[in-house]
Amino acid sequence: MKEDPGFYDYWPYRDRPKITWPGGARLAFWVAPNIEFYELNPPDNPHRKPWPQANPAVTGYSIRDFGNRVGHVRQMEVLDRYNIRGSISLSTALCDHHPEIIEMCKERNWEFFSHGIYNTRYTYGLSSEQEKAIIRDGMESIYKHTGQKCAGYLAPALSHSEETIDLFAEVGTELFGDEGGIYTCDLFHDDQPTPIHTRSGKRFVSIPYSLEMNDTIAYVVQKIEPRRYGQQLKDCFDRLYEEGATSGTVMCIPTHNYQVSCAHRLKAFEEALEYITGHSDVWVTTGREIAEYYRDNYYDEAVQHIEQRGAA
Amino acid sequence: MAMDRSYLEYSQRSYGMDHDRYDWSMLSDRKPVTWPDGKTLALWVNVNLQFYPLNQQGKPFKVPGGMTMPYPDLRHFSLRDYGNRVGLFRILGALDRFGVKPTLTVNSRLLERTPYLAGLIRERGDEVLGHGSHMDALHYGGQDREQEHQEIASSLESLRQATAQDVKGWLSPVRSESENTPDLLAANGIEYFCDWVNDDMPYEFRTANGSLTAMPLPLEIEDRFVIMNNLHSEVSWAEQVLDSADLLEAEAARQGGRILSLNIHPWLLGQPHRIKHLEGVLENLSARPGVWCASADEIRQCWLSQQA
Numbered sequence: 001m002k003e004d005p006g007f008y009d010y011w012p013y014r015d016r017p018k019i020t021w022p023g024g025a026r027l028a029f030w031v032a033p034n035i036e037f038y039e040l041n042p043p044d045n046p047h048r049k050p051w052p053q054a055n056p057a058v059t060g061y062s063i064r065d066f067g068n069r070v071g072h073v074r075q076m077e078v079l080d081r082y083n084i085r086g087s088i089s090l091s092t093a094l095c096d097h098h099p100e101i102i103e104m105c106k107e108r109n110w111e112f113f114s115h116g117i118y119n120t121r122y123t124y125g126l127s128s129e130q131e132k133a134i135i136r137d138g139m140e141s142i143y144k145h146t147g148q149k150c151a152g153y154l155a156p157a158l159s160h161s162e163e164t165i166d167l168f169a170e171v172g173t174e175l176f177g178d179e180g181g182i183y184t185c186d187l188f189h190d191d192q193p194t195p196i197h198t199r200s201g202k203r204f205v206s207i208p209y210s211l212e213m214n215d216t217i218a219y220v221v222q223k224i225e226p227r228r229y230g231q232q233l234k235d236c237f238d239r240l241y242e243e244g245a246t247s248g249t250v251m252c253i254p255t256h257n258y259q260v261s262c263a264h265r266l267k268a269f270e271e272a273l274e275y276i277t278g279h280s281d282v283w284v285t286t287g288r289e290i291a292e293y294y295r296d297n298y299y300d301e302a303v304q305h306i307e308q309r310g311a312a
Numbered sequence: 313m314a315m316d317r318s319y320l321e322y323s324q325r326s327y328g329m330d331h332d333r334y335d336w337s338m339l340s341d342r343k344p345v346t347w348p349d350g351k352t353l354a355l356w357v358n359v360n361l362q363f364y365p366l367n368q369q370g371k372p373f374k375v376p377g378g379m380t381m382p383y384p385d386l387r388h389f390s391l392r393d394y395g396n397r398v399g400l401f402r403i404l405g406a407l408d409r410f411g412v413k414p415t416l417t418v419n420s421r422l423l424e425r426t427p428y429l430a431g432l433i434r435e436r437g438d439e440v441l442g443h444g445s446h447m448d449a450l451h452y453g454g455q456d457r458e459q460e461h462q463e464i465a466s467s468l469e470s471l472r473q474a475t476a477q478d479v480k481g482w483l484s485p486v487r488s489e490s491e492n493t494p495d496l497l498a499a500n501g502i503e504y505f506c507d508w509v510n511d512d513m514p515y516e517f518r519t520a521n522g523s524l525t526a527m528p529l530p531l532e533i534e535d536r537f538v539i540m541n542n543l544h545s546e547v548s549w550a551e552q553v554l555d556s557a558d559l560l561e562a563e564a565a566r567q568g569g570r571i572l573s574l575n576i577h578p579w580l581l582g583q584p585h586r587i588k589h590l591e592g593v594l595e596n597l598s599a600r601p602g603v604w605c606a607s608a609d610e611i612r613q614c615w616l617s618q619q620a
Contacts, residue, residue, distance in 0.1 A: 058487055093325050097330070125314070127315075223543060226552060263533070
């Protein structure tokens with residue numbers, strides 16, 4: 001075990017080279033719906049229990065199924081209303097289980113990135129080859145079912161090994177060259193994209209996934225009221241929008257169709273989207289587009305600046 | 313370091329669900345349902361009449377809402393009992409005032425202990441759902457099948473006798489089930505149950521003994537979940553309920569009838585500082601022209617009649 005994962009160097013927020021997003025925008029805004037499949041009878045993992053009680057975990061399993069049966073379309077209709085393309089954090093087995101959902105998202109040109117195969121299969125206790133096989137399976141599934149060369153990764157249920165990010169970058173290169181495996185959503189150290197060290201030396205970035213804006217963090221961990229969640233989203237936006245005038249920022253709303261789309265909660269989310277998209281100079285985009293734009297325009301300058309700062 | 317090879321095998325990875333209890337179906341793809349008299353939102357208020365025993369065994373877990381302190385936990389025992397002595401009458405008063413018909417989910421042990429409540433239910437004639445013997449009689453994964461069968465059969469027999477009703481509906485205590493629960497419910501004359509929270513409309517749920525109707529009774533808008541689990545105010549609970557009603561009415565206008573089902577507890581909303589928030593919700597909902605106040609089985613029968 002290490003003291004620090006070593007993915008990035010300390011790089012203070014102030015006085016960085018200025019980022020300007022396409023069209024002169026100061027904030028890149030993206031919504032990342034997690035579309036997940038949890039198994040009713042998942043295999044045991046000695047490091048983490050998939051369900052808190054003996055199977056069947058009726059409420060835990062069934063509310064997640066609600067997300068796919070009922071919640072997905074509700075959320076999609078709201079995103080359509082504000083011309084937002086989702087960047088889907090996908091349990092890739094969902095391509096097999098629920099292809100109807102995949103089709104709807106394909107029709108809308110949404111991005112698919114990998115969130116593992118099932119959200120009940122964890123990155124714990126695996127050999128390097130096993131983890132690599134799981135990552136490859138997920139990326140190949142997305143390609144097979146959508147034709148997209150998977151650019152991003154959010155490890156299943158946020159379960160990681162020390163190698164997760166390296167393996168993802170490497171499998172991406174093996175499958176798709178520089179078009180695949182270029183960003184991670186697993187690191188929450190910044191409000192701007194940052195270069196990430198990988199052992200392959202690939203130009204690889206972290207894209208802010210705004211974990212505190214995640215509906216599951218709000219509703220399950222913080223247990224807050226729907227309207228307060230809506231207000232937090234607006235407050236987060238206001239601050240990052242203001243600071244984005246100095247140098248472009250990123251805001252993500254990570255969602256779950258079984259949280260945000262419950263009948264008593266969707267209104268708060270919709271009001272926040274209306275507020276955010278009602279501003280000028282907001283680039284409403286996807287995870288991949290942010291990663292590629294940053295990599296192509298700011299990555300080299302950032303690496304150089306970080307080296308100079310470290311030397312100073 | 314490595315996991316067994318089976319950790320990378322996915323035997324259920326194919327179209328539909330990873331079990332055969334029900335079919336995969338998106339709500340937006342289904343045939344629209346209509347409610348009587350052109351109503352669009354069915355309102356089902358489900359009132360829980362529960363008994364939390366002082367000598368709680370806590371097997372295989374301590375029931376949420378039950379005893380938490382060393383025996384004898386007089387605090388939680390009497391606070392729960394408050395619901396059946398005091399809170400219930402505030403809630404029934406509010407429901408009657410606004411013409412909202414309740415459905416009652418009842419622990420059989422409660423009526424064995426309180427013939428007065430059994431008489432009240434017979435007199436009122438409100439629809440009754442089975443809710444197990446008491447709140448410490450949990451169904452759970454790995455439970456002995458024969459033992460579970462006996463518990464379901466005896467609690468339903470007692471409840472049917474006390475209420476003089478068939479009792480065709482069921483809600484498991486805290487919705488906990490074993491892998492056999494749906495099969496055993498169907499074998500004991502149950503026709504619909506409300507444990508699974510995967511839909512906002514009824515659907516067919518298969519068992520070894522014929523199908524049940526799974527009725528939608530969302531967990532996360534329950535008074536217990538919002539006020540006790542999330543620690544939100546009663547003001548917020550009322551706001552969340554009305555937001556929910558607004559969304560479901562709007563959805564109903566485009567996709568067919570919807571159901572707003574509220575699972576509530578007299579020991580919680582029946583408290584003097586909370587009752588006015590329930591009254592406010594009932595006043596608001598009962599005044600909406602599109603709302604149809606109905607019992608669980610009335611909604612189910614109407615839905616069933618439209619399933620080809």
